[in-house]
Amino acid sequence: MDNLFIVVSHLNPDPMYKQIIDQIKDAIASGKLQPEAKLPSIREMARELKISEITIKRAYSDLENEGFIFTRSGLGSYVADIDRDKLRQGKWLEIQKDILKICKTADRFDISAREIIALVKEIEESSDG
Secondary structure, three states: OOOOOOOOOOOOOOOHHHHHHHHHHHHHHOOOOOOOOEOOOHHHHHHHHOOOHHHHHHHHHHHHHOOOEEEEOOOEEEEOOOOHHHHHHHHHHHHHHHHHHHHHHHHHOOOOHHHHHHHHHHHHHHHHO
């Protein structure tokens, strides 16, 4: 698992299997995990992260159902060759939902969309340097 660095936290509100799923998807999207790359076995990942094998099995199962990985019987799980545009579109929809939630929260506190946009620009500028 040399090129795959996953961190799970009990402080994160997401369930551990989702934290694993999100981090593997991000590694695939960023190119850190290439198509056909072998993933650690369920047992190896559970031991390294000190969590239940059932949690890893759930994450791998969901990733496989979504087409991000595939399993070769007796050999292990591998990264699938996925359509990066499809992955980007999925992330775009996720970001839209997050922004909608932020806007609804901001509205309850009389924070305008203009202020949110200014904040995003400020964050973008500070991260460019």
